[in-house]
Every structure is written in C-alpha cells, then in structure tokens.
Amino acid sequence: MIFLLVLLPATGLTIAGYFVLYxxxxxxxxxxxxxxxxxxxxxxxxxxxxxxxxFAAAHFGHHGMFAAHGGYCPWHGEREEAWEGRxxxxxxxxxAPAPPAGPGDAEAPGPATPPAR
Numbered sequence: 001m002i003f004l005l006v007l008l009p010a011t012g013l014t015i016a017g018y019f020v021l022y023x024x025x026x027x028x029x030x031x032x033x034x035x036x037x038x039x040x041x042x043x044x045x046x047x048x049x050x051x052x053x054x055f056a057a058a059h060f061g062h063h064g065m066f067a068a069h070g071g072y073c074p075w076h077g078e079r080e081e082a083w084e085g086r087x088x089x090x091x092x093x094x095x096a097p098a099p100p101a102g103p104g105d106a107e108a109p110g111p112a113t114p115p116a117r
Contacts, residue, residue, distance in 0.1 A: 006053035010046040017042030 017039045024035020 003053045003057050006049050010049045013042045013046035013049070017046065 020035050020042060021039035024032050024039060027035065
C-alpha cells in the first residue's frame with residue numbers, strides 16, 4: 001500500500017523535472033545550468049522515493065500475505081527472545097568466573113616440583 005501512495009509524489013517530481021529541463025533548455029547562461037541541475041535533482045528525489053517505498057514495504061511490519069495464519073518471519077522470534085531476556089532481569093551470557101583463591105582459603109597449593117632434566 002505504501003508503494004502505491006509514493007507513486008503520486010514520485011510522478012509529480014518526475015513531471016516537474018521534465019518541466020524544469022524543458023524551461024532550462026530555452027534559457028541561456030547560468031540559469032540553464034541551474035535548471036539542468038534542478039531537473040536532475042527532481043529525478044533523483046523521485047528515484048529515492050521509489051527506493052524508500054520498496055524498503056518500507058519490505059521491512060516495516062509486513063509479515064506477508066499469510067501472517068495471520070502462522071506465516072514465517074525470520075526476525076519475529078529474535079525480537080521475542082530479546083524481549084523475554086529483558087523481562088527476566090539479567091543478561092543471558094556465560095556465568096561469571098569464580099573469584100581467585102585468597103590467602104585464607106582452605107586449599108593451599110602443593111609443593112612445586114623441580115623441573116625434570
């Protein structure tokens with residue numbers, strides 16, 4: 001739907017670009033150069049609008065035609081898992097390492113063995 005809505009301003013920009021190019025072709029000097037750049041800029045904006053509409057239709061909240069019937073979305077599960085991890089309070093990473101042994105610990109290291117010759 002968003003792609004169809006973007007076609008109207010893109011068409012308007014394209015027509016305006018042709019109109020500016022036509023008028024600039026009938027002038028001379030710096031106005032002709034400015035009109036040429038302005039016309040190409042209108043074409044560029046129209047193309048960017050089309051690309052933005054394609055990107056928005058493909059990525060923002062669109063789960064496909066059968067989404068209500070259990071359609072597959074590869075990003076849907078990752079978002080739910082990330083949200084569940086936040087609600088549990090702690091990060092889901094490896095456990096913290098044990099603290100190093102201090103001088104008052106029960107286990108003392110054994111005697112060091114001399115290197116073998």
